[in-house]
Amino acid sequence: MRLVLSKRENSSRWMSLLSPLIAVALTIASGAVLFAAMGLDPAKALAIYFLSPISDTWALQELAVKATPLVLISVGLSLCYLSNNWNIGAEGQFVMGAIFGGGIAIATHGVANGPWVFPAMMLAGMIGGAALAMIPAMLKTRLSVNEILTSLMLVYIAELLLDWLVRGPWRDPKGFNFPQSVMFEAEAQTIRLTSDGRINIGTLIALVVVVLAAFLLSRMLKGFEIRLVGEAPRAARFAGFSQSRLTWTVFAISGALAGLAGIIEVGGTMGQLQPTISPGYGFTAIIVAFLGRLNPIGCLIAGVFLAITFIGGENAQIALRLPLDVTRVFQGLLLFFVLACDAFLIYRVRLVRSAPQERSA
């Protein structure tokens, strides 16, 4: 007896929209089982996890702050993945954006400056993220080095660089030897949208990016090029599109968006550089991109959902004394179910009984 995966003749469009929802439902169901196994009331735990983050305006603002980097990064990653460029290093590009942008904030610290500072920081952040992303792009196009490995390993380089900077040259001299930079000046902080919460201009930028990316993919020749290179590289060459030039382009875009997310996060929630500035946004964004079906609008919805798990995890830590690792478990379960649902979408699983053995001739 064996399991056989056979390709489906045609997969329906409805099922492909439904499958992420099924994955979410399965994740919540597994979560209930998990909580019950830990001796908690599943209904109460799930309510803290999934409902408390959307229960009041303050919580909703926090949700937007958490969802913003996920959406920004995952939209860029979607462009990469659609065109068969496997950028796994958005976490590093996020950190590099924070370093470049933060550098400007530290350099202008205590000097007379104006409203140009934060825009300049955003620009520097985009350049920093893009510059780091160009390294795997260059290695891939020039030397055929696998970009999965190079982009992933550069994450550690970026993180350790930040760690060294805030312990060494950029450490706040009046900071009681804590490994952190000076607090950014008001002009160097991300512009807030309300006075009673932390929602900032990054959320608006993310929404604009979603709309632009959706327009790019559905209406523009460049978007067609991205889809075609991923679908059929040889046909893309026949269409006259250069695969290596596109690799540079999508790595640059996704690096810039991750870098932008990095400086918005640092300028918006911390106001200074610290050794660790990300709870894994760059990696979680990979889940967001796939949960959103590599579609910018889908990334927006998926980004909000994943942000709920971040905040729900923090709330659960406080209210239920659960370790923060439960969040990771949830996110891992979600990616697992998304991929599993996709596998069922593409393949049909059959149990084949081995035929009765023939008498040997």
Added chain:
Amino acid sequence: MTTATPLMLASGIVKRFGALVANDSVDLAIGPGEVHALLGENGAGKSTLVKILYGLLQPDAGTLAWEGRTISLKSPAEARRLGIGMVFQHFSLFEALTVAENVALALDGTEPVSAVADRLVSVSEAYGLPLDPRREVWRLSVGERQRIEIVRCLMQNPRLLILDEPTSVLTPQETEGLFATLARIKAEGCAILYISHKLEEVRRICDRATILRHGKVVATCDPRQESAASLAQMMVGSKVMPTRHEPVLSDQAPFLRVQDLSLRSPDPHGTHLSGIDLEVRPGEITGIAGVAGNGQDELFAALSGEILAARAEVIILAGQPVGHGDINTRRKLGAAFVPEERLGHAAAPRLSLSDNALLAGHATNGFVRSGLVDKPGTLGWVDRVVAAFDVRKGPRDPAASALSGGNLQKFVVGRDILRNPRLLIVSQPTWGVDAGAAALIRQALVDLARSGAAVLVISQDLDELFEIADRMAVIFHGRLSPAQPTAGLAREAVGLLMGGSGFGPGEARARDAA
């Protein structure tokens, strides 16, 4: 033959792939020592049936009987144990290994390679299939590679040998050699199942024929009692219109001129082009014949601009040197291209037809304005191509992979013919396409040339080239013979060129010495 127990009897074979019924209660009886033809168009279910006979596929219903005893074949190894050998259309050989090593790998025993080599030499000599056991496969021609596959089967003393479209990769002379070998195999009492859609061959060498259409057996007959036309009618189900074509020779200046084009193939096992000269004139169809793997892919890539030439002047298009221009530069000068592979090269399988219209036409058809795609425009173009070339499909804008081979080929040829190119370069225009679609495409190519366009057809189907080409050249080991008027050209002369005689030393020798 009707009274004796058949060697292999398949009855009521049914095989479904999803909604498609590839074999629909097929019966087939192969007598001992007979040469049995399995005839049918592409997609008629021939390959499915032989894969079942060779144990590669299991039927959903129906039974197989070997010498009257019911059997179930779960793997090719079981089929080989019974004495069934198969030569595939696409060979399964390791290019980097020698002939003897390849054969030793396929034999299920533990015989040392040197012993296999000795046996290989004696078998290959006995059947007139000369082979050097120590040569690496990548140095061999397609015909020689086929010999390895046949010898490999013969070394297992088969009782039934299955050959899938064996002559599609051979020159006319190599085909004669193969027929002599088959006669010897038959004289030893081995039955042969011969799969083909070439009717003249079947009439020459086969004792019986089973004809498949849309997965069903439509007739079993003695092909020698039938005419090629009557066999074709049984195969296709209707009369096939011959192409209307009177060869003409144009005196206009060539629209495409290639001078001394040499190119290193990016593929390590590819064929390098050397010193190619070619002129394609408006109003004419120029054909390039040749056995597969002699540089056709590289020539198409060089002419289309998918690979750029070393110097711009080696390719002159509409009077302009374009050797350094990419494919869209050449399209804007009036050239159009149809590559050999439909799915994956000419079209992206999972994208819609309108996206696939955009694929080839974004630089020339006005589908794009300041970076924006004109969706209604591409969809309208699809409608026009579909109407003009009789493309059969379900919804208005389906994915390319949802179309049958013939309909997709009509679409990819049509999307470029319809923009009235001044030059059309097409590779294998009717490969794997049903007879009706093939006739429509050939006629469209002839009509395009007659309307004043220059047309270049690269094809391995010699019959096709004799049917539509006004001039013909032969490609061999990356070199091209001068084009000669087709009228008055003898098949034998082309066949000799396809086998390499008349090209003199050069690339061929360089390859051997490497």
